[in-house]
Amino acid sequence: MSRKITMKDIAAEAGVSIATVSYILNNAPGQTISADTRQKVLEASERLQYSMNLAAQSLKSGKSGLVGILLPKVEPAWYWSAYKYAKAVALLEKQLMQQGYHVILSYYDLDHPAFDLVLERKLDGVIVFDVTEDIFTRISSHYGMGIPVVLMESYVADPLFHKVVPDFKAAMQQLQPDSGQQQASFLVMDAYHNAGMCAQIRRDAGLTAEHTHIYHSDEGLEQFLGDYRGKYGLVVNEFLASRVLQQHANVGVICTCGCPDLLPGSVRKAVFPESIYSKVTELLLGYMQSSEYRCEEEYIYR
Known part of the structure; x- marks a missing residue:
């Protein structure tokens, strides 16, 4: 049986201290760490196939390290339906994983929306694509109270939530x-x-x-x-x-x-530029990592 990779191994691989690895992988607030160092640690973590104990991390930090992405089921399904959001999800997942978060992807039924799969998990943030006003009301009743929600491809009459839409x-x-x-x-x-x-x-x-x-x-x-x-x-x-x-x-x-x-x-x-997904990640991370983060724009065009 192969030995379990630890933060000590990542620190040796990246040439940094164990504390620095811990700060980065646990998204510790208030730490001044350069982008180059963060990238070096994350790449070392990926090379060594390091797997964090999310349950232990959640108990320690009060955060799950999980972000939910909610997509609508398309009925009838056209041949492109399976690919419509594939690149968007891949880019968002890559950006969030670089910041130490894992993604839970869930499709909701437009006629009978059920969110049991994501509700039974404690999410730190939620991204919702192409949502109707009615379904968003249900989503925001579950989230939004201390859990940031960012909408994509949606116009919803609620100034409390940010909407990132293609220009x-x-x-x-x-x-x-x-x-x-x-x-x-x-x-x-x-x-x-x-x-x-x-x-x-x-x-x-x-x-x-x-x-x-x-x-x-x-x-x-x-x-x-x-x-x-x-x-x-x-x-x-x-x-x-x-x-x-x-x-x-x-x-x-x-x-x-x-x-x-x-x-x-x-x-x-x-x-559309890939910066549209970077903006979503920026908003979500801002609210998840700091209670003082603010963005004044309700609708953000990219």
Whole structure:
């Protein structure tokens, strides 16, 4: 049986003191540790495959070291549903693990939301994607009292909670056709459960519901596109754009899944910066690690 790796081993590997390793791995507040030293310790921990005793850590610090990420189940499930948030979750998990936190991922049913899986665990913070007002009310009744909650891709009328949303308006301006060409005549997008999110995307595009198609089937998409032959349009979601491009070439694509390489190089596309996830992590860590942390922005666009 192999020997259990300890903080002493990590300290020797990283060339730092055992106390420094303990401060970093336990997210001890009030310690001035350089980013280089923190990175060196975390990399040494990963190389040695160090596994912290979360139960013991929780008893000692009063914190679980766990962050929950809640995602909506998509029904009906399109072929891209499993990949829609894959990159977002991977980036958030990487950033949180670098700070010593572990992630619990849970999908909730839109019709019968149940949060038993995450409620039975003591979470230090929660990130929620694309949530309706009603479901958010249920989530905030369980969390939010001393447990920070950050929303993504959601417009919710509650100033106590921060919402980090993609800057669709800036992305659409980036996709603006060359001077002299027509403006976008139509918008194709997959469904967001958060009604405010859908409405805001339409407003940013300057288009009404009449000129917007929410994808539900290939037949409906083909019928909609038939009214805009030769005209320039916008597509939200690169997986959906691959369907649109089979019938209509003159589009600009806003890549919401972080997979722009799915599309031909000739397609005009906008990609949101990974800093959007860094901002979520920054907010969550700020509130989890300091009772004095404050951010005045309710809606944060990236």
